[in-house]
Amino acid sequence: MEIMFKKNKIGTKLLLAILVPALLSIGVISLMGFVVAKQTLEEQSFKQLMAVRESKKKQIENYFQQIRKQIRTFSEDRMIIDAMLQFNSRFFMGRPSELSRSDEDQLRDYYKTEFLPRLNKNLEQAANIESFWPKEEIVLSIQFEYLAANTFPTGEKDSMIDSIKKNLYSDAHVKYHPIIRNYLKTFGYYDIFLIDHESGNIVYSVFKEVDFGTSLLDGPYKDTNFAKAFRAARMATKKDFVLMTDFEPYFPSYNAPAAFIASPIFQGEKKIGVLIFQMPIVEINRVMTGDNNWEREGLGQSGETYLIGLDHKMRNNSRFLIEDKQNYLSQIKKLGVDSKVFRQIENLQTTILLQEIHTEVTDAALAGKTGTKIIEDYRRIPVLSAYAPVNIPDVQWAILSEIDEAEAFDIITTIRNYLGGFLFLVLLLLSGLAFFIARTITRPVNNLVDMSKDIAQGEGDLTKRMEVATKDELGDLSTWFNMFLERLNNMVSEIKKHAANINVSSQEMALG
Template identity: 35%
Template sequence: MQLKNRLSIVAVLLAVIPLLITCFVIGVLAYQEGKAAVTKEIENNLVSRRNAMQAQVERYFKTISDQVVTLAGSTMVVDASRAFSAAFASYPHAREAELSLSRFYETQFLDQYRQKNPGDSLSASSLFTRLSPTARGLQSHYIAANPNPLGSKDQLLDTGDNSTYSAVHRRYHKALREFQARFGFYDVFITNPQGDVVYSVFKELDFATSLTNGPFRESGLARAYEAARAQHVREGHFVDFSPYMPSYNAAAGFISSAILADDGTLLGTLIFQLPVDEINRMLTLNEQWYEQGLGDSGELYLVNQNKMLLNNSRFFVEDPGGFIAQLRSFGVDNDMVDNIEQQHTTIGTLRIDSPGTRAALSG
């Protein structure tokens, strides 16, 4: 090859190589910028989703706060509070009914409780012995002798014992039960100023108990009563979700308000047990994560102050067995994993202690 041709080729190469290098660098930079733009768009979408869900959850809690305050101030609940408190105080105590109630605790309730909490060694007698004579009498008639099965004790309108309490219950139960069902609350309670649960829609074992010295004096329900009693004003007081034994250790939150007479005298408290299912439905987007733009692995979740999850994890819903196996492989506490498996839920059973949850809880 002639020197002239070689020089031409070299000259071309010297011209082309920098051009190729420049094109390559520009291509890499464009790719990186494009990738960063896509990543930022995804991040913005997730932040937008999170903020929208936060607003929805806040609206939900504002709504139920308004509901408890409004109902507590209604003429019906003010009158019901007076009537139930008076009837509770005068309820006759029949000692012969105690045996059937004790059997109910030891058999029906404990059997159901152990099915849902296989590793729990709860003693039914420790609950029963802390019941007052009035609590034993009312629970005997409205729970133990109630012909409806567990979970349906609210269907009983009148025990037929001709007591003043039964007459009051017959007068108010239908309206309060309709309110509870229409707005999806798990239960609705009325207490007297001293902390006795003088009325409950659902009639679990918290019914008729004392929230100051009874078996559930350290529960979320007791904290809800105390918050409303202490503040002595008609406003909503929220108690965080935690395992609630009368509901078989399912996670339960409460919101309460004082019931006041026209002159400001405390007549009692009104308490709602919150429906964790509704919160779960919101956070899981009706289990339509992909359709709602979260792809194959995105999810939203809500934790309480103890970092416990208040909705079911997407990964648990889609593959319970695989999720449990993965938790075990990650070395998650065995008792926690066993509880998730036994309860078949991550609601109130899975703690998420991550930088994200710590940052969110710290504000």
């Protein structure tokens, strides 16, 4: 490389000497500025995500703490104690020993035309009526009254206050149902149940699904998370006992995800039943999405906060399903999600218990660690992720706040593009300046070389002079070179003059 540099002309060397250090300096400074800007923006983005994560973490922990307080307080309420006593005693009395054939057919028709079609839409393999059909006549009787003979459509069965069959139970229902139903609507619960702690029968339900009346000890739903919550409260000896079970698919709710929280009901020191709330998915989603106002909460166009359980599955809905269902479904289909899971997400319109997320940060968060990292999310898109465990009794959950890296660093991309244009402009300006400087220096040198070459080859015009255009060293060189030419020209003139004189003398001598 040194040999090649030596072979280059002085103009090229000057251009390189000016351009290379200048461009290297500007390039290094620009790169350092870019890196510092990116690091600063990354820190700010992570701080924003951590702030959102901590805010949502506190909100969701407080919300579940509030639910625990509500169920404990409600189980001690005088009205609930009286309702438990009356529903419990009247559930088992005053009913026919056997349901009439026409009434049973009407109830079967409800199962076949209302319940099973809605359930089977969310199952991989269709279920049959025998898996859910109650065996006890007393359960068939009350389900006929409040499901089959209920003229309100499915999903609105709670609107019926009085049964078509007047009895002691319907009197209690008229008295207590409006109050408990109003409580449910006020706090957004999916359902509220009163359960006989001895038999396990659900003696009251606000929403009236096919679990109504059945026993959680030996009925069709004895193996559900609902039954698990009941059994724990049934065995509790303390009045302030509360237990929550994590989300699981629940058949009576058409296989939708359901979580339950239970507390025993005491009259004095005597346990008389169990109160259970079916958790409000809508409310949990509202807390986690901020009423779908992600941008207002600082999560931009692509950010979201979500909960995951120990099974690595979501406990609230994905933003991308809520905002653009078709695009989300298209994305997960391309990623190869199981066809069964895909159909369930599409039918149930939820990612709860369906969208599985396995990343290094989910593992860390579920292990109790808190931190931030850039990762690929469940859509295989790079995101900035802030993660932490969530302190909710009875469940092991984690919370993650994330935003697409492309959006978080969008301004850096803009800066990079502007910087590239700036460097190109600087290159052009420097090249022009360097060329001008090099030409200013090399032009008199080149002229000097050309005149010296002419003189060396014996064809030079000694009367010509170098133009003195500057007052620097090159100007001095031109001046001294002109003086040299002047002296050289005088010497040549003298020599020519002497040569002429000698020639004349020679001719005279020859003529003699």
